[in-house]
Amino acid sequence: MSNPVESDKKSTDTAKQEVPPPKVVSTPSSPPPAPSAPPAPPAAKLPCEFCRRILDSAENLEKHKKDEHKADLKKLQALHTLSDSIVSKIGAGSSSSFVKPRRFKISVPVKKILKTALYLRDDIGYDSVESVSGVDWPNDNQFEVVYHLTSYSIKALEDTVLALSTKVPRDNPKAPSLESVWKSSEYHERETHEMFGIIFKDHPCLDLLLLPEDWCDIPPLRKDFNLPRRTR
Amino acid sequence: MSTMSLSVGPQHPGSGHFRLQLKVKGDIIVDVVPDAGYVHRGEEKMCEYRNLVQNIPHLERPVILDSVGVLYPYVLACEDLLDIEVPERAQYLRVAMAEINRIISHLYWLGIYGIFLGHSTMFMWPMGDREPFIDLAQLASGARVTFAYLVPGGVRNDVPDSFESQALKVIRYFEGRLREYDNIFFSNPLFLGRTKGVGVLTKKDAISLGAVGPTLRGSGIRSDVRKTEPYDVYDELDFDIPVLDEGDSYSRAMVAFLEMKESLKIIKQAVEKMPKGPVKVGMRGQVRLPAGESYARAEAARGAMSYYIVSDAGKFPYRIKISPPSFRNLPTIPFLLKGARLADMPVIYWGINYWPVEADR
Amino acid sequence: MSEPIENVNDFIKKVLEIAFWVLIFLPMLIFPIILIVENYLPTKISTLMANPDPEMIFALLDSDFFRVAVFPGFTFAAGFAAFIGLWERKILAKMQMRVGPLYAGKFEGILQPIADLLKLMSKEIITPRGVDKPIFWAVPLITVAIAASLLAVIPLSETSVIARTDVGVLIIFAILSFFPIAALMAGWASNSKYPLIGALRALHQMVAYEIPMILAILGVVILSSSMNLLEIVRIQENIWFLFLLPIGAVVFFITALAELERVPFDLPEAESEIVTGWLTEYSGMLFGVILGIAVYVKFYAFAALFTVFFLGGWHGPSVIPAEIWFILKTFLVITLMIIPRGVYPRIRIDIMLRAGWAKLLMLSLLNIFVALLILELGILPVR
Known part of the structure; x- marks a missing residue:
């Protein structure tokens, strides 16, 4: 060593x-x-x-x-x-945790995510959202929302991806929208909303984008939407 | 003057499986609402009910034009989780196929761009010139459209010996054709008049809207996953990333056009440098991903594409999130169309290289 | 369909409306009938069948009816138009490294126009709900009529001409201004957005390009000091106006492309923006009549006019007949007009209007000065 x-x-x-x-x-x-x-x-x-x-x-x-x-x-x-x-x-x-040398993940409580996002954007220089993923953890009764951030303007951060993750309870899935911080997260959040039912507060438009407008089932990417049972 | 609402798509020669609800005031578009999702088929949900290898064929269905590009980040993410070192020959083969596929995809885009501008020759030529590259891909993979060539741990099968000579022949042919494209289309005064200064996306807007691919590089940002975070053997090959600063439709088109030249360079180097050896790591029937998560990105034809895989060591992946370049480019379409002329709508819309099926997944 | 009439006002309105349509359709139907009956055509043909008399055949070939209906009138032009369609597809195919139509007919898809015609005829004609039916159905007829009426003044030779009129150029100007009206009728009657936008574009484009075209012809009229097309051709026996008025020829060529809505001026039919422009709601043979006959007859007529004004009409070495010279020249012009379709993308409407109102107008004015200068210098004998 x-x-x-x-x-x-x-x-x-x-x-x-x-x-x-x-x-x-x-x-x-x-x-x-x-x-x-x-x-x-x-x-x-x-x-x-x-x-x-x-x-x-x-x-x-x-x-x-x-x-x-x-x-x-x-x-x-x-x-x-x-x-x-x-x-x-x-x-x-x-x-924080590392997945790979160039991938690290920061988990924050949902109350602090807006503050964290502003800090990451203004002080660190992460300026773009690559994807927003929802992950359903029914055993913990939680949804995880993962923002994958990257930076175009800071050369040193170009090859790294920061996963900013937060957890919301499954019964009351509400999280602040980061659209005001990163405009690029708008459509990704909209997709996460319709696929998981997570409500992003202060999001400009949470209409259905990919699903048909008359979708009246539970959000399809939740784990209790069981595909084989429904397609049988 | 009152406004008129126009519905462009989903049954319109200029839309694809996609709808743009326009509000037009005279010839000027004042409001745009994009309506995606006509071809949403729940790829992400399907992934949760199929194992690692079963996922490959259906994952490339959304982007049949760029089936290597769409699989590349998937296999990279899987290899991250599985901890596999890919044999060098397989890495070169992957790179060569990815670039062949990039040219196939760009040629298709160019053909539709031509017909959107009313240039029928530019529709026929690229569609015809896709053939040699499709034949080349067929030589390697056996399929003409969806190759399913990349698998976690390498490529599906080795190429025949004639692949190198065939590839060099195709490259020589296509280099000449690119010059003719330049003469008839990219230097055409009417093409310049139609695209220069149309749909200007500034550097700042491109970053804030999350644009990727030629759209981003057309706005003067030198960002390409092949360079910023080289995967496989891209760091051993010599190529440039074309970047133009204007941010208009012309520079977006030129970036894609120049990228084809760079792709030719990459294919040439890849087939010449390719060592002998195995092309696949034996998986020994292992189709379970170890528990953990992985996020990989690669440069598909339309821009950076990324996969986020979460696994709980179960039979199937726990969650796969696909972040395709078209979906990330979607916000730029309403942004650029607002205030543009109706006649510029196809130029801007197709200049972004938005592929509805890829965005809807 | 028809509501009960409640008061006198409505009754008068209805009567006037019926009277209007009768007045519109009467000349359209009555004039051809009069023409046919006047020439005793059925009797003549049955007599000829019973007793073939060469003199009667020559008399028939010399009749007005033959000239209007067959040569150099409508049948010839429509057949030529069908051939232009095939020729266009072949030329484009060669430019784009394809083969084009190949299988209909033994030789190079020579029967493709007939196959297309049969296909269009077998298709259902859909009249969408909400269209203004009489106008919607009248537009194909009107467009064909306008295009065909141009044929009346075009002289294929000294003898092969329908109307020997002294105001031929004036008639052409008059007919030109009807085309945008037909397009606007179609666009408005279709009761749909894309046809309306297409029609308005057609209106803008045709009005903007009509004026430079008229001014370009004016140079020719100044040089020949006649509005008679026969006279204009006769004066070009020694030197074509193409060499005297090259600017006028270029302006006429460009404006003709615009009037014909051909690439790069095909904005009224811009497929990727407004589907098919003012033709969007037409289907089946209605579409076939407009696109197959009216558009290509118009195409032939404009190419023929270019030949008359700038390529010296039927003049040429007398080894082959004058009509053949004329057709060959027209054919050359048509080929030249087809080539831009393989080379240029579509122009945008603001660029096009600026070019039309500013540059082409100036060029056509310059053309008039050139014509006046030539007159002043006395290169051509003034009659």
Whole structure:
């Protein structure tokens, strides 16, 4: 561990073999250790467990993958600092997790999502929403709404995707609309509304877009809309 | 002067499976309501009842013109979850097929663009020139439209030995044809008059509306997943991302036209550099995705396409969210049409390269 | 259908309306009948069948009826028009590296016009609810009539001409101004939005391009100091007006494309915007009459007019007959008019109107000055 980049010979893909896939249902994790300040020295400790696993499994990396991996690591370090700073800024209830070196996810409570979104847009520079996905978790009685953010204007963030996730209760699925923050989320939110029944407050238009206008069933992408039983 | 409401589509020669409710004041469009969803078939729901491999054929049905491009992020996301390293030959084959498919898709777009502008020659030529590329894809995959060529872990089958020579022949032929396209269409004074300064999308609007693909690059933003986040072997190939700054219909069209040239370059390099070796990782019957989530993106013909896969280690994927480029480009259509002339409607609408089936999924 | 008439006003209205339609349709039906009866056609033909007399045949060939109905009148023009349709498709196919019509007929799809005609005739004619029926049904007839009436003044040779009138050019001007009215009638009577937009576009376009066209012809009239088309052709025996008035020829060619609603001026039928423009609601043989006969007869007539005004009509080395020269030249013009369809996209209406009102108008005025200059210099003998 003393000189990780030197001995790093491992692509991130193979790294993940040994990593149990990160949990999707993100629970408020223990407050992450303070970000190690400068990513410049290669020996800098990576704080989270996911990163440590990647470094640990670096021995069997092939020679030509070295540079690639070095870049990945650097990115990872930078992103880690970023995600930690975001989490600490938002405060209690939020957590961050990594899926890949260039994909990280920030879970926030629904009350704080508007504030988080404004912070991400104005201070970090995420300026576009790539997709808004709803995920139905009937066992937890929750819907998860995931905004995948990317940035065109900040070059350093171009190759990363930030998943901003929040959870709303299944009985009362209401979330603030982020249309006022990112205009590009308008149609995606509209689609999530009709597919999951999540009501986005202050959204300009929540009419049915993809479904027929006389749809009077439950929203179709919920898990209790059982397809085989209905098409039998 | 009072307004008149016009319903363009879904049964209109200039709409596709899509409706635009226009309000026209004289020749000026004052209000637009896009009405998508005529061909929504619930791909995302279908994915939750099929396993990893069964999903492949129906996922490419929405975008039969760009069936490699639509599958690319899907297999990348699956490979992320499965932790597979794809053999190098398969990576090159994927890249070559993706670029062949990009040309097929762009040629179809160009043909319809021609007929929307009333240029019948530009309809017939690209439709005819798609044939060699379709034949090439047929040589590799055995199918002419929906190739189902990409599978998680590689490609479905290896190409015959004649693929390289055939590809080089097609490239040589098509390079000459592109010059003729330029002469008859892209340098045509009437084409310039119809498209220059029409439907201007500024840099700021393009970002805020979430435009992707040629629409975004036509507005002067150098963003292409092949460059920003290179997947497979794109970082080992030498190509440019054409970007034009004007943001009008002309620059959008030119970006797509120049992209075809770059695609030719990529195909040429890919077939020449392609090493020998296996083309697929044996999955050993594993069709369950490990638990976790993954988000992958790739540059399809119409722009960046992304898949969000959530898996609970069950038999089928727990949730697959498709974010197709056409759906992300949809907000630009009403934005650009407002205030435009009725005669510019087909130019703007088709210049965005909106494919209703892809957007509706 | 008809409501009960309640008061005198309604009764008078009804009577006047009926009288109006009678007045409209009477000349249309009565004049041809008079023409036929005047020539004793049934009797003549039965006599000829019983006793073929060469002199009678020649007399028939020399009659007005033959000239109007067969050559150089309607039948010839309609047949030529059908051939133009085929020729257009073949030329476009060659430009686009296709083969075009191939299977109807033994040779290069030569029978394709007949196949198209049979197809259109076998189709149902749909009259949508809400259309103004009399006008809707009259428009195909009117468009054909207007287009065919242009044939009356076109001289194929010294002898093959229907109307030997001194005001031929004036008649052409008069007929030209009827085309937008027919289009507007169709658009309004269809009671639908796309036909209305198409008709208004046709109106704008035809009015804007009529004036440069008339001014371009005016140069020819100045040079030949006659409005008689025969006279205009005669004066071009030594030198065609194409070489004296090249600007006028170009203006006439462009405006003719616009009047014919051909690419790049096919905005009234712009398919991707307004479906088929003012023809949208027409189906079956009504559509076939307008598109197949009226449009292509008009096409032939304008190409023939170009030949008359600028290509010296029937003049040419006398190895082949004058009519054949005329047809060959017309054919060349038609081919030239077809080529833009494979080369240009559609123009936008504001660009087109600006070009028509500003540039073409100026060019046609310049053309008149050129004509006056030529007169002043005395290149042509003034009669």
